[in-house]
Structure formats: C-alpha cells, structure tokens
Amino acid sequence: MxxxxxxxxxxxxxxxxxxxxxxxxxxxxxxxxxxxxxxxxxxxxxxxxxxxxxxxxxxxxxxxxxxxxxxxxxxxxxxxxxxxxxxxxxxxxxxxxxxxxxxxxxxxxxxxxxxxxxxxxxxxxxxxxxxxxxxxxxxxxxxxxxxxxxxxxxxxxxxxxxxxxxxxxxxxxxxxxxxxxxxxxxxxxxxxxxxxxxxxxxxxxGLSVYEFTFIGQASQAGPTPMNRRKDALVGASKFITSVRDYARSKDNLRATVGIVNVKPNVYNAIPREVRLTLDIRSTEKSEIDKAASELINMAKKIADEEKLEIRYNHLWTANxxxxxxxxxxxxxxxxxxxxxxxxxxxxxxxxxxxxxxxxxxxxxxxxxxxxxxxxxxxxxxxxxxxxxxxxxxxxxxxxxxx
Amino acid sequence: MxxxxxxxxxxxxxxxxxxxxxxxxxxxxxxxxxxxxxxxxxxxxxxxxxxxxxxxxxxxxxxxxxxxxxxxxxxxxxxxxxxxxxxxxxxxxxxxxxxxxxxxxxxxxxxxxxxxxxxxxxxxxxxxxxxxxxxxxxxxxxxxxxxxxxxxxxxxxxxxxxxxxxxxxxxxxxxxxxxxxxxxxxxxxxxxxxxxxxxxxxxxxGLSVYEFTFIGQASQAGPTPMNRRKDALVGASKFITSVRDYARSKDNLRATVGIVNVKPNVYNAIPREVRLTLDIRSTEKSEIDKAASELINMAKKIADEEKLEIRYNHLWTANxxxxxxxxxxxxxxxxxxxxxxxxxxxxxxxxxxxxxxxxxxxxxxxxxxxxxxxxxxxxxxxxxxxxxxxxxxxxxxxxxxx
Incomplete structure (x- = not known):
C-alpha cells in the first residue's frame, strides 16, 4: 500500500x-x-x-x-x-x-x-x-x-x-x-x-429507539400561575434526567436522549409539546427490553405528576x-x-x-x-x-x- | 356601537x-x-x-x-x-x-x-x-x-x-x-x-429575559460510557426542572423556560450544546433581580456537576x-x-x-x-x-x- x-x-x-x-x-x-x-x-x-x-x-x-x-x-x-x-x-x-x-x-x-x-x-x-x-x-x-x-x-x-x-x-x-x-x-x-x-x-x-411525546397546555408565560401550569418541557426535563440516572446505575446499558423538539418554542409561551428520542443499547436484548419497559413506566409516572399526557412509540430495534x-x-x-x-x-x-x-x-x-x-x-x-x-x-x- | x-x-x-x-x-x-x-x-x-x-x-x-x-x-x-x-x-x-x-x-x-x-x-x-x-x-x-x-x-x-x-x-x-x-x-x-x-x-x-447555553461534548451515543459523558441536555434538563421548582416556591414570581434548541439534535449523538431562554416576572424589580442571580448560580452549580461549560447573557428587561x-x-x-x-x-x-x-x-x-x-x-x-x-x-x- x-x-x-x-x-x-x-x-x-x-x-x-x-x-x-x-x-x-x-x-x-x-x-x-x-x-x-x-x-x-x-x-x-x-x-x-x-x-x-x-x-x-x-x-x-x-x-x-x-x-x-x-x-x-x-x-x-x-x-x-x-x-x-x-x-x-x-x-x-x-x-x-x-x-x-x-x-x-x-x-x-x-x-x-x-x-x-x-x-x-x-x-x-x-x-x-x-x-x-x-x-x-x-x-x-x-x-x-x-x-x-x-x-x-x-x-x-x-x-x-x-x-x-x-x-x-x-x-x-x-x-x-x-x-x-x-x-x-x-x-x-x-x-x-x-x-x-x-x-x-x-x-x-443491540439497540432500541423510542419516541416520546409529552403534551401539556401552552399558555402565556406571565399570567399563568406556577401551580396551574401543564408545562410539557418540565415533564420532558424530569424524564431526560431520569433516563441518564437510570442508565448510569446499570453496568451493561447505555441510554441517550438525543433529539428534543419543543412547541411552540417561544420565550414567553409555556411549552405545550415536547417530542424526544430515547436510544437504549446493551449487549443483551433482554436488558434493552427491561430498560425500555422501566423507562416507559418512569415517563408515565412523571406525566402523571406534571398533569401531562404522554405518548410513546417504538421506532426500531437492531438485535x-x-x-x-x-x-x-x-x-x-x-x-x-x-x-x-x-x-x-x-x-x-x-x-x-x-x-x-x-x-x-x-x-x-x-x-x-x-x-x-x-x-x-x-x-x-x-x-x-x-x-x-x-x-x-x-x-x-x-x-x-x- | x-x-x-x-x-x-x-x-x-x-x-x-x-x-x-x-x-x-x-x-x-x-x-x-x-x-x-x-x-x-x-x-x-x-x-x-x-x-x-x-x-x-x-x-x-x-x-x-x-x-x-x-x-x-x-x-x-x-x-x-x-x-x-x-x-x-x-x-x-x-x-x-x-x-x-x-x-x-x-x-x-x-x-x-x-x-x-x-x-x-x-x-x-x-x-x-x-x-x-x-x-x-x-x-x-x-x-x-x-x-x-x-x-x-x-x-x-x-x-x-x-x-x-x-x-x-x-x-x-x-x-x-x-x-x-x-x-x-x-x-x-x-x-x-x-x-x-x-x-x-x-x-x-416587570420582566427579565436571559439566554443560557450549556456546552458539553458531542459523541456517538453508544460507545461513550455513561460516566464519561458531558451531556449538555442533561445539564439543561436539571436546570429547567430547578427553575420551575424555584419559582413555585415563591409567591410573587413566575419563571419559564420557553425556548430550547439542541445541537446536533440527532437520536444517536450525545447533545453538545443546549441553548434556552429564561423569562422571569414579578411585580417587584428587586425580586426579579434576586431570582435571576439565584438561578444563574443554580445553572453554574449544575454545569459544574455535569462537567459542562455554561454561558449566559441578559437579553432584555422591562421594568x-x-x-x-x-x-x-x-x-x-x-x-x-x-x-x-x-x-x-x-x-x-x-x-x-x-x-x-x-x-x-x-x-x-x-x-x-x-x-x-x-x-x-x-x-x-x-x-x-x-x-x-x-x-x-x-x-x-x-x-x-x-
């Protein structure tokens, strides 16, 4: 050569x-x-x-x-x-x-x-x-x-x-x-x-990729009191932190939120919708499946706490x-x-x-x-x-x- | 009429x-x-x-x-x-x-x-x-x-x-x-x-608007072990949750993160940069200033914990x-x-x-x-x-x- x-x-x-x-x-x-x-x-x-x-x-x-x-x-x-x-x-x-x-x-x-x-x-x-x-x-x-x-x-x-x-x-x-x-x-x-x-x-x-959508209620940032808000971004943020903490507690697992898209994405509007992706990897398929199911439950719990709707769907898996x-x-x-x-x-x-x-x-x-x-x-x-x-x-x- | x-x-x-x-x-x-x-x-x-x-x-x-x-x-x-x-x-x-x-x-x-x-x-x-x-x-x-x-x-x-x-x-x-x-x-x-x-x-x-940028290190989501990451999105997420919790603990204050932009925003890349806006309101200018200074300190502390750089700048104020x-x-x-x-x-x-x-x-x-x-x-x-x-x-x- x-x-x-x-x-x-x-x-x-x-x-x-x-x-x-x-x-x-x-x-x-x-x-x-x-x-x-x-x-x-x-x-x-x-x-x-x-x-x-x-x-x-x-x-x-x-x-x-x-x-x-x-x-x-x-x-x-x-x-x-x-x-x-x-x-x-x-x-x-x-x-x-x-x-x-x-x-x-x-x-x-x-x-x-x-x-x-x-x-x-x-x-x-x-x-x-x-x-x-x-x-x-x-x-x-x-x-x-x-x-x-x-x-x-x-x-x-x-x-x-x-x-x-x-x-x-x-x-x-x-x-x-x-x-x-x-x-x-x-x-x-x-x-x-x-x-x-x-x-x-x-x-x-192996790899599994999911999409999550947190749905709240947009409103003007000023006039909506803090305790009446349904802020989709706050829910998504709690979830993103939880995903990292969960994956860090496991030996053979990596989990990453890479994409976040906020609507309406205006400085003075409470976010009504946040879509994000979750990428989960492990050498063992069973560990990926377990992590996915536990993280979905976490997302549901957070949505509940924050009075949000939650949707998720599985995008693809590579074994x-x-x-x-x-x-x-x-x-x-x-x-x-x-x-x-x-x-x-x-x-x-x-x-x-x-x-x-x-x-x-x-x-x-x-x-x-x-x-x-x-x-x-x-x-x-x-x-x-x-x-x-x-x-x-x-x-x-x-x-x-x- | x-x-x-x-x-x-x-x-x-x-x-x-x-x-x-x-x-x-x-x-x-x-x-x-x-x-x-x-x-x-x-x-x-x-x-x-x-x-x-x-x-x-x-x-x-x-x-x-x-x-x-x-x-x-x-x-x-x-x-x-x-x-x-x-x-x-x-x-x-x-x-x-x-x-x-x-x-x-x-x-x-x-x-x-x-x-x-x-x-x-x-x-x-x-x-x-x-x-x-x-x-x-x-x-x-x-x-x-x-x-x-x-x-x-x-x-x-x-x-x-x-x-x-x-x-x-x-x-x-x-x-x-x-x-x-x-x-x-x-x-x-x-x-x-x-x-x-x-x-x-x-x-x-009154209203003060700030922009914060959390800067970490992008990398491929899989091969980077969880404990070596500098994930700008995790830092930003911790901050967003903290902002809401802080404002909820005050009577005469509202604080909102409305805009979040992630780079590179790809499902399999650890986010290297997150820019977000913070909107702080109160009837009292002194309370806005106090909140801004406390939230800036929170952002610095979080950046420190997550090994991120942090930049912020004041965009505008309306008294x-x-x-x-x-x-x-x-x-x-x-x-x-x-x-x-x-x-x-x-x-x-x-x-x-x-x-x-x-x-x-x-x-x-x-x-x-x-x-x-x-x-x-x-x-x-x-x-x-x-x-x-x-x-x-x-x-x-x-x-x-x-």
Whole structure:
C-alpha cells in the first residue's frame, strides 16, 4: 500500500462538507454527492467495475480468479456537525487496498469489492443503515423509499436527484460476498486509554429507539400561575434526567436522549409539546427490553405528576449480532503478524456490518478515537493509527484471499 | 356601537392566519400583511386619516374638535400556534369605537386614534414590543431595524417588503396622545375563576429575559460510557426542572423556560450544546433581580456537576410600570355605570401599553380568558365577554372625552 496516497486522498476528500462546526455531509446532500463522484472517478482510474444498486450503494469491484468476493465497506455520509473519520476512513482505506492490489498487478483469488453504503447514519433519513438494510433484504423498497427528511423530501426523490439510482439486480443479497470486512474508528475512549492500537469487535450491541411525546397546555408565560401550569418541557426535563440516572446505575446499558423538539418554542409561551428520542443499547436484548419497559413506566409516572399526557412509540430495534469466528481469527492473526497491540471488545455503535452478517461472514477492525469523541467536529484519529488500521486491513484481505 | 358589526368583523378577520394548530399570524408575514390591508381598507371606509410610522405601526385617526388625542391600540400579530384573541380583540374593538363615532356623526372633543402596533409578540423578531418601542423612543432605529428572524431576514427588510414602511415623523413620540387605552384578554384564569367580567390592571409586572447555553461534548451515543459523558441536555434538563421548582416556591414570581434548541439534535449523538431562554416576572424589580442571580448560580452549580461549560447573557428587561390614576378611575367609573363586576389586578404579560406610559396617560381593560389559556389555539373569550369589554371601552373613551 501507498501510505502517502492514502493519507492525501483521505484528508483532501473528507474536507468536502467540512464547516467550522463539523462535517455536514448528510446522506445524498451536495457534499455527499460530490465525494461519491470523486470515489467513482478514482475507481475508474483503476478500471474497477462500478455498480449501483437501488439504494444508491456504490460497489466497485476488481475481478479476481473467482467470482467469490471479499468485500470491504463503510459509508461516507455524516451526521450534522459530524467528524471527518466516522465511516469515511473505512471507505478510503478500502479504496487504498484496491488501488495497491491493482498496482501490484497480481490477480487475487477472490474478487475484491469496495462498498460505500448510503445513509448509514440515519441523520437525514431515519432509521440508520438504510442502504445496507435494503441491499441485504432487511428492509423492503417501499419502506426505504418512503423515508422522509426534515424538508419532507423522500429517500427515493433524493436518490433520484443525486444521480446514484442504480439497479435492484445489483443488490448484495443477489451477489453475496463471502466475506465482509469493515475498518472503523472506535468512537469510544477504551483503546486509547488502555494503550491498544487495534480493537477486534466480537459483535455489535443491540439497540432500541423510542419516541416520546409529552403534551401539556401552552399558555402565556406571565399570567399563568406556577401551580396551574401543564408545562410539557418540565415533564420532558424530569424524564431526560431520569433516563441518564437510570442508565448510569446499570453496568451493561447505555441510554441517550438525543433529539428534543419543543412547541411552540417561544420565550414567553409555556411549552405545550415536547417530542424526544430515547436510544437504549446493551449487549443483551433482554436488558434493552427491561430498560425500555422501566423507562416507559418512569415517563408515565412523571406525566402523571406534571398533569401531562404522554405518548410513546417504538421506532426500531437492531438485535445484538455476533461476527464470524473465521474473520475474527484472521484479524487476530493479522495483528500478531504485524505486532499490533489488540483488544477484543464490542461495538456499541451500529454499523453496516450489522446487516451484512445476514449474507456474509463479517468482521470489523477498530482503531483508537482520541478522547473517545465521535459524531462531533473534535473527532480525531492520528495518521499513525489510521495507517495501522490500513495495514491490518490489507493483511486480513491477504489472509482471507489465501 | 354595533355589536353584530364588531363580532362579524372580529371573527372573519382573525381567521386570517388560522390553522389547525392555531394562529400563525407572525409579525409582517403574509397573514399579518393581509389583516393590515383589511384594517386600512375599513379605516378608509370611515374616512379615517391613516398614517404609518417607520416601525410600520398603523395609526388611523378621526379628527375631533381639538388635536389632543385619545388613542386606542393593541396588535394583530400572533405567536406561532397562537390564539385568535390576543391583541386582535383590542384592535377590532377600537375599530368598532371609531366606526360608531363616525356613524353618530357627532364631532368628539378629542381626536380619536386607533393604533395597530407592529411585532408586539416578539415571536418573529426579538424582543417583543418593537413597534411601540420605536414609536415611543425606547429603542433606536438601528437596533429595531437590525433584528433578525429565524431565516435571517431583518425587521427592516420585512417591513419594506410588507408595504407598511412609513415615516419617522409619524412616530407617536412626536405626536403624543394625551390618553392611551388598551383592551385585552386577561391571558390568565383569575377573572373567570372568581366571576368577574372586567379586570382593571394597576400596571404591568416587570420582566427579565436571559439566554443560557450549556456546552458539553458531542459523541456517538453508544460507545461513550455513561460516566464519561458531558451531556449538555442533561445539564439543561436539571436546570429547567430547578427553575420551575424555584419559582413555585415563591409567591410573587413566575419563571419559564420557553425556548430550547439542541445541537446536533440527532437520536444517536450525545447533545453538545443546549441553548434556552429564561423569562422571569414579578411585580417587584428587586425580586426579579434576586431570582435571576439565584438561578444563574443554580445553572453554574449544575454545569459544574455535569462537567459542562455554561454561558449566559441578559437579553432584555422591562421594568414594572404603573398606569395613570386618571385612566384607571375612568375605567372604574365606566364599569360602575355599566354594572360590570370588576377587579383591580396586575398584568403579568407585557403589552404595548407598557411603553405608551412614557408618552401618554395609560390604562388597560381586561376581559376573562377561558381557563386562562393564551398563546395557544385553545385561547377563548366568549362573544358576551368581548361585548362587555367593548362597552366599557366605549364608555371610557366617552368619559375621557368630556
């Protein structure tokens, strides 16, 4: 591999969509479309065969001796105010692997594919993993195409406008890769704090996302005495604090309220409605279900105390998944051959790898995230750590290709 | 006065801007412009002299025997998802007074003016009372014109586009009305609960508005362990609950967090920044100042506990004002002559009357608000209550005109 080529491609392309507040490369927006065009352009310089499926996933392949495929993938979309590394690093590293295989000129045993999945983040279109969900058969087309962003633009519309609408026959579920490997930043503080260079996830924790709406009564802030109020924001605030305190009291649980929308959101009106999301994660499905049920009861109790109505609904669940022992072993072997300090762990974030377990033997490779920060402009992994991950990825592909 | 003419004008015009979620007649938006055009059209049918000042305030006058003026006023803009009565009632009642004076054909001693003040609510352009503030000399033109709405449109731009840009020489501060009377809904539950038909405010309580920003660290919701988080939303939530509990423990204080904006506002990212507004009111300035200082300390303590940064700044203050004894006495006398059950009280909401005390002898008349609800689609006052208020207003003008 060519370290300088990788670093210069990575740093120049991930600046597309960078702003003072972070990366704004939301799925299929102007910035995302621009980096996609760049990716396709570079793939064409190495004569890769580029296919698009009907989720807009980009699949660039170098034909090997056999049609059996080893796929490398991740995503280039970001959350709003996101970081430069999340997802993007994995696609750029895969691109370098393909470039250097082409450069060596030696035909691999397997066909090698690089995949950029559409709308991994779920920031523009909810839920997340829409591209990998459609291509692996988890979601159906009607569901995926009807997802809407905040401006009421459907996924289908955005995909058509982007120029990346492809063909249903190119879905991975009809062309299953034998292996799928995803290289990613940890997005947590463990590897850095404990001094490891590489993390080897055993799988991905489960996730359930709920939406809660607290409904009170708007009124003018001045003339309504404090003891007559039905303030939806006070109820929501008590709930948000309770969620954090509850999750902090459990070992194997994380719970986050990430979205809060207040109506009417005027300084001198008592809030009448607050909608919020609750994200619950654990390695054990049973613990997620227990937490959801206990937090719903807490919300009801708070609504009662504050004379509010409460509504909630379950948005989606991703069950915990385990990765392939064969791929995990290959990653471990690669780390040992390269003298990398590695640690087995879990991924607490969702990844396209999750749905790829339905159709392929899957593994992931993590590199340290400085201070554990992700989904923020401060997200950072050093060039050295990125090159370590790239070396491990290249070695894993070599081992799986034997 | 003509009760049916008043009611039919009121109900048909306040429907301009009505939606299923409430009135959306924000200052100088399409709906506000449309009702303004209707108001000017009706004023022209009674040959009123219509002037605009450089805040877009509409001043329609019927010349009397003298140039000394009795003004009646309020506003036609609404908060988002607002009610049909707030402000609009006062303008429509004043219009009926002018119509019936013109109809009687008897020249009053004083010139009678009707004023529609621009951007009373402060919902589109903050702060509130921009129109009355400029016309009475509280605010200067640069300040008022540079206020921006959420789409970054300045007040000046919106005013020019509306067609209601008028002349600085028409400001009320250069043409001071001797008296100013404003008829308004109570926006609180007291009159209805205690069985009064009319409220006579002695003055308007004071108000201070602050903005607080809690700043933490965004990160991916999954991989960041609960005890390493700097969650700006948890800090803000603890503060919001504390504000309510604090105000509830005081007799003569109201405090409201009305606006909350979260960044990045994504379900799977720990919130890094929450901006919120705090509205503090009391009849006593000293109590507002004390509450502000104690709540700022609470915010600092919470930020400390949650490892957050905190910023706050004072947005604006309106000191408590007292109304003119002469006008209050006239309102009391009118109520007695009309056999209305009336109550002396305070206005806990700001009104254009507040700034009019700088240049005129001012009084207000309140009618009951059903359930005390205002700034919401459920805002309601009966036709009977509205007619009672209109009768008192007409009588007060007659008494002041003697």
């Amino acid at each position: 060519d370290a300088n080529r990788f670093l210069s491609t990575f740093h120049s392309l991930t600046n597309i969509g960078w702003t003072e507040e972070g990366v704004m490369r939301l799925a299929l927006n102007t910035y995302d479309v621009k980096v996609r065009q760049e990716l396709v352009r570079i793939l064409s310089t190495i004569n890769a065969n580029v296919n698009l499926d009907d989720a807009g996933n980009i699949i660039g392949s170098l034909k090997g001796k056999s049609d059996e495929t080893i796929a490398i993938g991740s995503h280039m979309d970001s959350v709003p105010y996101g970081g430069k590394y999340d997802g993007f690093y994995g696609v750029m590293a895969g691109l370098e692997v393909l470039r250097s295989v082409r450069e060596k000129g030696k035909l691999p045993n397997h066909t090698l594919s690089l995949i950029d999945f559409t709308n991994e983040e779920g920031a523009r279109f909810q839920p997340s993993l829409l591209g990998s969900g459609l291509t692996t058969g988890v979601f159906n087309k009607d569901y995926v195409y009807s997802r809407k962003d905040n401006d009421n633009i459907t996924f289908e519309r955005a995909l058509m406008d982007s120029g990346f609408m492809g063909d249903e026959k190119n879905r991975l579920v009809y062309n299953k890769p034998k292996y799928y490997v995803e290289l990613h930043i940890e997005q947590g503080p463990i590897l850095e704090e404990e001094g490891y260079q590489i993390g080897i996830p055993m799988g991905i924790v 915990p998944v385990g990765f392939s022992d064969e791929v995990i072993n290959a990653i471990q072997k690669a780390c040992e051959e390269l003298n990398m300090r590695y640690k087995f762990m879990y991924s607490w974030a969702g990844h396209d790898a999750q749905y790829m377990t339905r159709i392929s033997r899957v593994g992931m490779i993590f590199i340290p995230s400085h201070l554990g920060i992700s989904h923020a402009k401060e997200e950072f992994s050093s060039d050295e750590d990125m090159l370590n991950g790239l070396r491990v990825l290249e070695k894993v592909i070599e081992l799986l290709d034997r | 003509d009760a049916n003419r008043f009611l039919s004008t009121f109900h048909s015009l306040t429907n301009i801007g009505w939606t299923e979620e409430g009135v959306m007649r924000l200052a100088l938006n399409t709906y506000d412009v449309k009702v303004r055009q209707e108001l000017v059209r009706i004023l022209s049918t009674i040959n009123a002299n219509v002037n605009l000042d450089d805040a877009g305030n509409i001043i329609g006058s019927l010349k009397g025997k003298s140039d000394e003026t009795i003004a009646i006023g309020s506003h036609m803009d609404s908060v988002p998802y607002g009610g049909k009565y707030d402000g609009f009632y006062g303008v429509m009642a004043g219009l009926e007074v002018l119509r019936s004076v013109r109809e009687k054909g008897k020249l009053p001693n004083h010139t009678l003016s009707l004023i529609d003040f621009t951007n009373e609510e402060g919902a589109r352009f903050q702060p509130s009372l921009l129109g009355s503030g400029l016309t009475t000399g509280v605010f200067n033109k640069d300040y008022v014109y540079s206020r921006k709405d959420n789409d970054n449109i300045t007040f000046e731009r919106a005013l020019m586009d509306s067609g209601f840009m008028g002349d600085e020489k028409n400001r009320l501060v250069y043409n001071k009305p001797k008296y100013y009377v404003e008829l308004h809904i109570e926006q609180g539950p007291i009159l209805e609960e205690e069985g009064y038909q009319i409220g006579i405010p002695m003055g308007i309580v 408590p004002v007292g109304f003119s004894d002469e006008v209050i006495n006239a309102i009391q006398k009118a109520c007695e002559e009309l056999n209305m059950r009336y109550k002396f009280m305070y206005s806990w909401a700001g009104h254009d009357a507040q700034y009019m005390t700088r240049i005129s002898r001012v009084g207000m008349i309140f009618i009951p608000s059903h359930l005390g609800i205002s700034h919401a689609k459920e805002e309601f006052s009966s036709d009977e209550d509205m007619l009672n208020g209109l009768r008192v207003l007409e009588k007060v003008i007659e008494l002041l005109d003697r």
